[in-house]
Amino acid sequence: MPIFLVDVNRPSLFGSPLAAIDDTTMSRYHAAIYDGCEYGCAYCEGWGLLARPLNESVRMMPNIAQHATQELALMQPDDVVGLVAESDAYQPAEQRFRRTRSVLTILAAQQRPVVIMTKSPHVLEDIDLLRQIHLQRFAMVIVSVVSHSPDLQSKFEDKVASYTARLAAVTALKKRGIPVGVALMPLVPYINDTDYALTQVIQQVAAAGADFIYWDYLQMPNQRHRNRMNDIMIRVGNYPISYLRELYRDGVAIDARYRAERDAVVLRICDDNRIAIRLPYALFRGKFGAAYTISHIIAHQSSRDALQGRDVLVAQGNALAEEVRHGEWPIERLQSHPTYALFRELMPSSNAGSPVL
Numbered sequence: 001m002p003i004f005l006v007d008v009n010r011p012s013l014f015g016s017p018l019a020a021i022d023d024t025t026m027s028r029y030h031a032a033i034y035d036g037c038e039y040g041c042a043y044c045e046g047w048g049l050l051a052r053p054l055n056e057s058v059r060m061m062p063n064i065a066q067h068a069t070q071e072l073a074l075m076q077p078d079d080v081v082g083l084v085a086e087s088d089a090y091q092p093a094e095q096r097f098r099r100t101r102s103v104l105t106i107l108a109a110q111q112r113p114v115v116i117m118t119k120s121p122h123v124l125e126d127i128d129l130l131r132q133i134h135l136q137r138f139a140m141v142i143v144s145v146v147s148h149s150p151d152l153q154s155k156f157e158d159k160v161a162s163y164t165a166r167l168a169a170v171t172a173l174k175k176r177g178i179p180v181g182v183a184l185m186p187l188v189p190y191i192n193d194t195d196y197a198l199t200q201v202i203q204q205v206a207a208a209g210a211d212f213i214y215w216d217y218l219q220m221p222n223q224r225h226r227n228r229m230n231d232i233m234i235r236v237g238n239y240p241i242s243y244l245r246e247l248y249r250d251g252v253a254i255d256a257r258y259r260a261e262r263d264a265v266v267l268r269i270c271d272d273n274r275i276a277i278r279l280p281y282a283l284f285r286g287k288f289g290a291a292y293t294i295s296h297i298i299a300h301q302s303s304r305d306a307l308q309g310r311d312v313l314v315a316q317g318n319a320l321a322e323e324v325r326h327g328e329w330p331i332e333r334l335q336s337h338p339t340y341a342l343f344r345e346l347m348p349s350s351n352a353g354s355p356v357l
């Protein structure tokens with residue numbers, strides 16, 4: 001059981017806006033309702049980044065609803081708040097303190113868009129609130145899983161709900177009309193990223209009704225985390241320490257060639273199972289202004305280009321998405337973008353130009 005603390009020194013709930021929109025969560029702000037995470041998943045970067053153990057204490061802002069109200073007044077109406085950062089908004093503390101519900105209530109009252117990433121089916125306890133937000137504006141949930149294998153889950157994340165319970169939450173959210181994705185992360189080399197493991201999870205996620213899937217790889221932010229992961233990997237699969245060292249070479253990110261090869265496999269399995277890799281446009285159509293919508297469509301295409309190694313197109317697409325989001329309309333570049341047919345109807349009429357044949 002962690003120590004629960006009221007943190008009177010935390011200056012802001014939502015923090016500063018991100019330099020660019022996070023295209024996975026479509027969010028402009030990343031916020032942690034709770035500082036610290038009771039789940040304490042073995043692979044969590046928080047173990048390496050915090051001075052004290054990740055699950056030792058959970059800190060909460062006082063007057064969180066008041067903070068939310070004041071900070072929302074300074075944001076743009078289309079800015080998506082992502083409750084996705086560094087802790088789980090539905091960890092057990094939420095059952096007792098309901099800080100996440102307080103913030104969702106404010107977001108609903110102000111008709112503000114929100115995205116939540118969680119491992120907990122307790123998100124379903126706020127399903128009516130989420131549905132209200134989505135009907136008025138936009139709400140999306142991303143459920144995080146690491147493996148279909150109960151054995152692996154028990155070694156990596158023994159305090160969170162079962163994989164089956166999380167997929168059931170995906171189905172329940174989908175049935176209530178809330179856009180829902182699954183984050184398959186972290187992918188740990190040779191553990192949960194084999195062709196067999198990926199195929200199992202992606203097939204089951206698609207069958208559960210998820211709208212899209214997202215994945216990312218284990219990161220090693222510092223030596224402390226590398227040491228920790230080395231110990232864990234020996235327990236998980238009797239692996240020699242050298243295997244992670246060879247793929248990370250004392251860096252934060254996995255070897256780029258290994259990543260590209262695995263990305264291609266994940267993308268192929270997603271395509272085979274007809275599941276998107278970002279939220280399909282049809283599910284956020286009409287939810288944002290033209291500039292935000294078009295920039296999301298372009299950024300989502302860039303995500304796919306990145307997985308296919310089209311680095312020049314990625315850089316061009318991301319730059320274009322940011323320009324549009326800032327209210328610029330570079331008409332020739334927009335007309336030549338492969339997704340133009342999707343967003344042409346949204347262009348201000350003076351900028352729509354002639355159809356591209």
Ligand code: SF4
Pocket residue numbers: 037038039040041044045046054086087088119
């Ligand atoms: S739920 Fe997320 S934030 Fe919490 S310990 Fe696990 S990985 Fe870290």
